[in-house]
Amino acid sequence: MKRLISTFAVAGALGLAASGAQAATKLEQVKSKGFVQCGVSQGLPGFSTPDDKGSWTGLDVDFCRAVASAVLGDPSKVKYTPLSAKDRFTALQSGDIDILSRNTTWTITRDTSLGLNFTGVTYYDGQGFMIRKDKKVNSAMELSGASICTQTGTTTEQNLADFFRANNMNYEVIAFATNDEVVKAYDAGRCDVLTTDRSGLAGERLKLTNPDDHIVLPEIISKEPLGPVVAHGDDQWFDIVKWVLFAQLNAEELGVTSKNVDEQLKSTANPEVKRLLGTEGKYGEGMGIGNDWAYLIIKNVGNYGEMYDKNVGPDTPLKLARGVNALWSKGGLQYAPPIR
Amino acid sequence: MTDLATPASGGKTSFINDPKVRSIGLQLIALLAVVFLGWMFVDNASENLAAQKIATGFGFLDNTAGFGINQTLIPYSETSTYGRAFFVGLLNTILVGVVGIILATVIGFLVGIGRLSKNFVVRLLSTVYVEVLRNLPPLFQILFWYLAVLSAMPGPRNSINLFDEVFISNRGIIIPRPLFNEGTGTVLWSIGAAILAVILIHYWSRARQEETGRRLPMLPIGLAILILVPLAAMYVTGFPIGIERPELKGFNFSGGARVIPEFVALTVALATYTAAFIAENVRAGIQAVSHGQTEAAHSLGLRNSQTLRLVVIPQAMRVIIPPLTSQYLNLTKNSSLAVGIGYPDLVAVFAGTTLNQTGQAIEIIAMTMGVYLVLSIITSVIMNAYNKRVALVER
Numbered sequence: 001m002k003r004l005i006s007t008f009a010v011a012g013a014l015g016l017a018a019s020g021a022q023a024a025t026k027l028e029q030v031k032s033k034g035f036v037q038c039g040v041s042q043g044l045p046g047f048s049t050p051d052d053k054g055s056w057t058g059l060d061v062d063f064c065r066a067v068a069s070a071v072l073g074d075p076s077k078v079k080y081t082p083l084s085a086k087d088r089f090t091a092l093q094s095g096d097i098d099i100l101s102r103n104t105t106w107t108i109t110r111d112t113s114l115g116l117n118f119t120g121v122t123y124y125d126g127q128g129f130m131i132r133k134d135k136k137v138n139s140a141m142e143l144s145g146a147s148i149c150t151q152t153g154t155t156t157e158q159n160l161a162d163f164f165r166a167n168n169m170n171y172e173v174i175a176f177a178t179n180d181e182v183v184k185a186y187d188a189g190r191c192d193v194l195t196t197d198r199s200g201l202a203g204e205r206l207k208l209t210n211p212d213d214h215i216v217l218p219e220i221i222s223k224e225p226l227g228p229v230v231a232h233g234d235d236q237w238f239d240i241v242k243w244v245l246f247a248q249l250n251a252e253e254l255g256v257t258s259k260n261v262d263e264q265l266k267s268t269a270n271p272e273v274k275r276l277l278g279t280e281g282k283y284g285e286g287m288g289i290g291n292d293w294a295y296l297i298i299k300n301v302g303n304y305g306e307m308y309d310k311n312v313g314p315d316t317p318l319k320l321a322r323g324v325n326a327l328w329s330k331g332g333l334q335y336a337p338p339i340r
Numbered sequence: 341m342t343d344l345a346t347p348a349s350g351g352k353t354s355f356i357n358d359p360k361v362r363s364i365g366l367q368l369i370a371l372l373a374v375v376f377l378g379w380m381f382v383d384n385a386s387e388n389l390a391a392q393k394i395a396t397g398f399g400f401l402d403n404t405a406g407f408g409i410n411q412t413l414i415p416y417s418e419t420s421t422y423g424r425a426f427f428v429g430l431l432n433t434i435l436v437g438v439v440g441i442i443l444a445t446v447i448g449f450l451v452g453i454g455r456l457s458k459n460f461v462v463r464l465l466s467t468v469y470v471e472v473l474r475n476l477p478p479l480f481q482i483l484f485w486y487l488a489v490l491s492a493m494p495g496p497r498n499s500i501n502l503f504d505e506v507f508i509s510n511r512g513i514i515i516p517r518p519l520f521n522e523g524t525g526t527v528l529w530s531i532g533a534a535i536l537a538v539i540l541i542h543y544w545s546r547a548r549q550e551e552t553g554r555r556l557p558m559l560p561i562g563l564a565i566l567i568l569v570p571l572a573a574m575y576v577t578g579f580p581i582g583i584e585r586p587e588l589k590g591f592n593f594s595g596g597a598r599v600i601p602e603f604v605a606l607t608v609a610l611a612t613y614t615a616a617f618i619a620e621n622v623r624a625g626i627q628a629v630s631h632g633q634t635e636a637a638h639s640l641g642l643r644n645s646q647t648l649r650l651v652v653i654p655q656a657m658r659v660i661i662p663p664l665t666s667q668y669l670n671l672t673k674n675s676s677l678a679v680g681i682g683y684p685d686l687v688a689v690f691a692g693t694t695l696n697q698t699g700q701a702i703e704i705i706a707m708t709m710g711v712y713l714v715l716s717i718i719t720s721v722i723m724n725a726y727n728k729r730v731a732l733v734e735r
Contacts, residue, residue, distance in 0.1 A: 086696050093394065093699075114699040115392035147410075147511060152679075152688065153696030157407040161418035164408075173408040174602065175693065176682040185682065188491035189510045190601065232392045 026230075026237035027071065027288050030098055035077040038064035039097035042082040042178055045203035046312040046320075047103050047123075056080050059311040060101040063122055063228055066244050066301040067099060070293040075300040084178050086153035089114050092231050099241055100229040103197065105155045110229075119242040121227045123312075124324045124333050126220035127159050128198040130205060133215050135192060140219035144169035149182045149191040151175065156196050159222040183207050197224045202318040240287045247294040249336035250276055251303035253327055258302040265295060275339050283339060294339070304334065385702060400698045401426070407693055409684045411600050422694050429689035430711060436607055436685065437672040437715065443611035444671060445664075448618025455623045466619065474616035479677050481613055486605035486681040493601075507586060510601065514586040517597040530573035537569075538562045602683035606675065614671045618664060625660035626652060657730045665723035669716050676712075686711060 030036055040048035048058040065075035081097050092100045093115055106118040129140050150156050152175040164171045176182045183204050186194040205211045230238050254273050256264050265277050274280035278291035312320045326332025389396050401423035408418055413431040416424055454466035490510050499507035507514040545556035586596030629652050637647040678685040691708045
């Protein structure tokens with residue numbers, strides 16, 4: 001019911017919003033209300049999940065904190081809206097949230113027909129399968145006839161259909177509205193296989209009764225570039241969100257971390273670092289924010305590598321290796337345009 | 341014919357005080373206001389959608405859906421269109437509605453009559469049933485049937501096996517499926533003919549009873565016709581209807597027909613929940629028939645069962661039908677709680693997955709609301725027609 005109501009809300013908001021009036025820009029709105037409203041998941045370990053004190057942590061959450069640092073100078077000025085996969089775009093379209101940072105796959109349909117802009121890729125992912133060890137299956141090609149649980153309103157549902165059709169196999173899909181329902185049904189034995197992005201599988205596995213009884217199959221059946229999303233119609237806000245990630249990537253490439261950023265600010269002779277930290281050039285001005293924007297991001301949240309290691313890296317319960325998410329200079333895909 | 345009711349024009353009363361003109365004028369203003377509001381809503385919405393470059397229109401119904409659905413009453417595959425997915429969802433909703441209404445009615449009548457039983461245990465059990473089930477939220481009951489009952493079921497390899505024909509596991513209930521070979525048409529026709537014959541004989545025996553007072557043993561005659569005629573047809577055409585038995589292959593059963601656990605959980609939960617309310621309607625209806633009616637029937641020499649069937653229930657129906665209609669409507673509408681357990685009903689398939697993939701919230705929500713409205717109105721029309729038939733005819 002809550003989902004229906006939120007859908008009505010967007011229909012109503014689109015219908016009733018005064019169309020002629022010149023509204024304030026997103027940046028002005030965020031500055032005047034004093035916080036960034038950030039859409040996150042309803043609990044996906046490593047990406048966005050509330051801890052026992054109710055504060056949110058994760059890669060997607062840290063990205064929101066980075067945006068708040070750049071715009072408001074304070075990473076704590078973020079309010080979170082937990083959203084199911086099904087509701088996330090409506091919340092953004094209706095203006096309930098300023099950024100959607102919720103392990104969302106960038107696809108052409110979403111980018112071009114939902115009135116949204118993807119600002120970059122915070123995590124290069126791919127869809128995988130998890131199955132009980134005692135089923136003795138070692139490859140996704142042996143899954144013909146399986147019952148598969150997944151979350152509705154995701155690219156996962158369509159990739160699944162494509163994969164099984166392309167390989168001429170049968171399957172039964174049971175699609176649930178929220179992640180927790182998917183995990184519960186899988187744990188109860190309703191389905192043989194749970195499918196979602198591989199990073200998601202690593203997180204969901206921790207929620208199962210006996211995580212060690214389950215394995216993730218080696219096949220990756222799709223490309224899932226996950227990234228933050230903003231609504232159409234405000235290019236300035238789009239630029240800011242886009243460059244927050246680029247700043248974090250450039251910082252990692254230049255070796256600037258949250259620990260050495262103050263020292264670098266004082267002593268560096270590297271012009272690239274100077275431009276990044278705002279001691280040379282006025283790059284913040286072009287976006288309508290302070291020139292020390294990138295300094296604030298790195299000081300408060302850290303560079304991309306720090307953000308990755310803290311939330312999903314090998315030393316966390318998720319144990320995800322950098323893999324394709326390493327910098328381009330280290331054989332990965334993460335590449336940011338230069339700050340100049 | 342001079343009009344005495346309305347004052348002649350140019351009389352003492354002014355034009356604005358004419359009640360006829362007034363009522364028409366006010367209604368016109370109200371209508372204009374509604375039309376204007378509606379137009380403003382549509383105009384604003386389309387302008388805002390265009391400004392944000394969000395796709396609009398119903399063209400998406402012809403696009404390929406590209407997702408699977410695990411219960412389809414009509415042929416559907418990943419390559420079918422969103423329009424087809426809409427009908428799959430619609431039929432799944434109707435299926436829950438129809439099966440749920442039948443089950444709820446049967447349980448409701450039994451429990452309702454049980455509430456008035458002279459037997460203490462039956463009365464107590466019925467009371468407990470009503471008080472427990474109608475006081476728990478329906479979503480909670482659906483989740484109970486789904487998660488609590490499902491996790492107690494064995495996996496497909498260790499299914500509960502009933503005579504090697506029916507298998508119950510956490511994948512659902514698997515039953516043998518009839519196979520229709522050549523000649524099935526003849527058999528189906530013969531079944532239709534047998535039903536028609538029974539109906540005709542029924543009317544004839546009634547007319548005969550009214551004339552002569554002699555009764556015909558309808559039950560054995562009817563059963564004999566219904567069984568023997570199709571059997572003869574089967575024999576003549578060489579038994580064209582076969583049976584496909586389920587077999588365990590790999591992960592799941594192949595062959596046979598499968599009732600998915602989501603359907604079972606949803607239908608059972610909604611039927612038992614709604615039955616609690618129906619039971620109370622039935623009890624109220626029976627109690628509304630004054631005891632004098634029963635006494636009068638007894639003094640005419642009718643037996644207890646006859647009194648209930650011929651005197652009490654027909655009169656009770658008049659009180660039961662109107663609130664029963666509301667319960668039927670509630671059951672159909674509550675079926676949208678299916679999203680909680682992944683049953684592919686209209687809301688899950690169309691207002692869920694399709695909406696998310698296409699992003700066309702306004703069109704899809706409008707269509708979904710339209711469907712529930714139409715389903716509810718059809719139910720009301722049928723029930724109102726029935727109500728008219730059983731209503732008290734005042735002479």
